[in-house]
Amino acid sequence: MPSQQQSAQPSVPARATEPAAGHGVTLDIHTDVTTLTAAVCDVESVSHDEARLADAIEAALRPLEHLEVLRDGNTLVARTSLGRAERVILAGHIDTVPLTTVPNLPTRQVDGELWGRGTVDMKGGVAVMLRVAAQLREPNRDLTFLFYECEEIEAAHNGLARLAQSAPQLLEGDFAVLLEPTNGGIEGGCKGTLRVEVVTKGIAAHSARPWKGHNAIHDAATVLSRLTAYEAETVSVDGLDYHEALQAVGISGGIAGNVVPDSCTVTVNYRYAPDKDTEQAFAHVRHVFDGFDVSLTDAADGARPGLQLPAAKAFIDALGVPVSPKEGWTDVARFSALGIPAVNYGPGDPNLAHMDDERCPVEQYTEAEAALLRWLA
Amino acid sequence: MPSQQQSAQPSVPARATEPAAGHGVTLDIHTDVTTLTAAVCDVESVSHDEARLADAIEAALRPLEHLEVLRDGNTLVARTSLGRAERVILAGHIDTVPLTTVPNLPTRQVDGELWGRGTVDMKGGVAVMLRVAAQLREPNRDLTFLFYECEEIEAAHNGLARLAQSAPQLLEGDFAVLLEPTNGGIEGGCKGTLRVEVVTKGIAAHSARPWKGHNAIHDAATVLSRLTAYEAETVSVDGLDYHEALQAVGISGGIAGNVVPDSCTVTVNYRYAPDKDTEQAFAHVRHVFDGFDVSLTDAADGARPGLQLPAAKAFIDALGVPVSPKEGWTDVARFSALGIPAVNYGPGDPNLAHMDDERCPVEQYTEAEAALLRWLA
Numbered sequence: 013m014p015s016q017q018q019s020a021q022p023s024v025p026a027r028a029t030e031p032a033a034g035h036g037v038t039l040d041i042h043t044d045v046t047t048l049t050a051a052v053c054d055v056e057s058v059s060h061d062e063a064r065l066a067d068a069i070e071a072a073l074r075p076l077e078h079l080e081v082l083r084d085g086n087t088l089v090a091r092t093s094l095g096r097a098e099r100v101i102l103a104g105h106i107d108t109v110p111l112t113t114v115p116n117l118p119t120r121q122v123d124g125e126l127w128g129r130g131t132v133d134m135k136g137g138v139a140v141m142l143r144v145a146a147q148l149r150e151p152n153r154d155l156t157f158l159f160y161e162c163e164e165i166e167a168a169h170n171g172l173a174r175l176a177q178s179a180p181q182l183l184e185g186d187f188a189v190l191l192e193p194t195n196g197g198i199e200g201g202c203k204g205t206l207r208v209e210v211v212t213k214g215i216a217a218h219s220a221r222p223w224k225g226h227n228a229i230h231d232a233a234t235v236l237s238r239l240t241a242y243e244a245e246t247v248s249v250d251g252l253d254y255h256e257a258l259q260a261v262g263i264s265g266g267i268a269g270n271v272v273p274d275s276c277t278v279t280v281n282y283r284y285a286p287d288k289d290t291e292q293a294f295a296h297v298r299h300v301f302d303g304f305d306v307s308l309t310d311a312a313d314g315a316r317p318g319l320q321l322p323a324a325k326a327f328i329d330a331l332g333v334p335v336s337p338k339e340g341w342t343d344v345a346r347f348s349a350l351g352i353p354a355v356n357y358g359p360g361d362p363n364l365a366h367m368d369d370e371r372c373p374v375e376q377y378t379e380a381e382a383a384l385l386r387w388l389a
Numbered sequence: 390m391p392s393q394q395q396s397a398q399p400s401v402p403a404r405a406t407e408p409a410a411g412h413g414v415t416l417d418i419h420t421d422v423t424t425l426t427a428a429v430c431d432v433e434s435v436s437h438d439e440a441r442l443a444d445a446i447e448a449a450l451r452p453l454e455h456l457e458v459l460r461d462g463n464t465l466v467a468r469t470s471l472g473r474a475e476r477v478i479l480a481g482h483i484d485t486v487p488l489t490t491v492p493n494l495p496t497r498q499v500d501g502e503l504w505g506r507g508t509v510d511m512k513g514g515v516a517v518m519l520r521v522a523a524q525l526r527e528p529n530r531d532l533t534f535l536f537y538e539c540e541e542i543e544a545a546h547n548g549l550a551r552l553a554q555s556a557p558q559l560l561e562g563d564f565a566v567l568l569e570p571t572n573g574g575i576e577g578g579c580k581g582t583l584r585v586e587v588v589t590k591g592i593a594a595h596s597a598r599p600w601k602g603h604n605a606i607h608d609a610a611t612v613l614s615r616l617t618a619y620e621a622e623t624v625s626v627d628g629l630d631y632h633e634a635l636q637a638v639g640i641s642g643g644i645a646g647n648v649v650p651d652s653c654t655v656t657v658n659y660r661y662a663p664d665k666d667t668e669q670a671f672a673h674v675r676h677v678f679d680g681f682d683v684s685l686t687d688a689a690d691g692a693r694p695g696l697q698l699p700a701a702k703a704f705i706d707a708l709g710v711p712v713s714p715k716e717g718w719t720d721v722a723r724f725s726a727l728g729i730p731a732v733n734y735g736p737g738d739p740n741l742a743h744m745d746d747e748r749c750p751v752e753q754y755t756e757a758e759a760a761l762l763r764w765l766a
Contacts, residue, residue: 223632
């Protein structure tokens, strides 16, 4: 349930003159993690509109003397500097997809589940991070907390990606945990993804006289037949089995209802195991569609899980939860690109992310908080 | 070249008070047919904007005492009533498709060809009709001239279709000639046309986990394969061979770049010989795509050429030009639906209709005029 407490300051006019005070929203990071999750959710923060929540998080972290707090836009970094042998990064995005038409906020708790936008993706993870920050003044590993903006939209706006470019020293570490929802399990690494356009070319003609042209949509029969015949591989990387996939995600063609079409475009998405980079993956797709015009439209490499590394092993041992491969691409790949092994671990069923009925059993929040404290205390 | 003569009335203000006077444009229907074609072309009349040309045609026909002239919107009917044994309809639309970006008007004559919008489709035919109307005061058959609007756009606006509904008695006749461009040959009847949507249904899922869904675009492989394997028939009707055709004219599917699509729609156009009606043709298409969801979106039956009928034989004998089937659907089907056999015959290469370089050898205009005079004088 909502726990948006008013600022301790005396009056609305007084607060209005102090815009740095978090627009009047205060997060109590010393309350229980479920209450805190509800409070974080109830500060709406659809992508590009995270300022109010970033202000509140910043205001909550600043008083913690064991943390150095830095801000870049609506992205926040908070770090200990205890001289520990290892540094762990805990990361989570603070934006959400848009609310439902009948707004699914404020949150409400029903039969042990917290309902509402962000309860899965991923303000439960954000609240767990805030609880760890509040409680562990002397963690056994140095910690870097990373709260970042604009994960749910085009990568050009992603706060983590921007920081990796502009201030990579802030992202130094031995191991990273991205608190995206994994239903309480550990999901290692992630698959890469690329999209290509496979284009067939024909010759336009009147559809009453098709013999004067050549039908590009008919030619796409071969493209689609290769997709239906394609047998995707399962590739083992660092002990996890990644299931590859090659799927048409779009098709378009046609000029008018009486014209033989001169072009047809099939958009194909290849999800590939993290043993390959973009170049190798694109070569594979070109091979599948040999004889056709294939152009790459976008790509993002995956991440190896790095589960054989000491920091990862310690994490897995401390948590004692199942470990599986991450099938979807996530920002763990951004850590992987910086040479930092990374896993996904967070409360919430990822199948409910972005859904109208987004909700999470509250014990997943408390379990995640307890697991991280076990590992880091 | 343009021969737009000014109205005989004395001054612009005087004309402005008489809007029925053709907005100042006068067509001289007693000049040669090429000059007249250029003049008709130079009165722009893109669909829905035919009033100025209809006014000019009406003003040109009204003084001809052997014709009764009727007007409905921008559609004109002019008829003789000489009590002849047969009545022949000469029909042509007065609208054009839009001009090119750098306007292809006014017309210009280069090396024996008249260039510009309408020179092929079909103001040459309109000019031939006007020349026949002007010269044949006592034709050997009663004549009905039909100048109609809005042929180049949706059928709902078509002036001939409207007249066939509202005043079919004006369209009575034994034989009709539609002066659409045929490159000077006779094209009998026309094929029918129908469009269907063949829809495949799948189950949406994240494209990183396609095994949780079912790809509707992949299922369209079978639809396209049936199209590529399809062998269209050639059907002989009234002595002419019609080449049927079954072509995809559009395809669309896809939700987002990371989603297994749950639906794919292939739009298919069937062009069928005039031995079939819509019901038979649709049954054939359903059979081809047996097992798929097939829905009819629009249909228009073709027209039998009726070349065995006496009026048609007389026309062919008088002209002595080649006779072939009309592959594309034309308004001859509207006459056919009224029980009137009809053929297409007119100046201009139909492949140049609607093209940026629309143009016609001027001798095709004079030949068409001479041929009709031979038949009807």
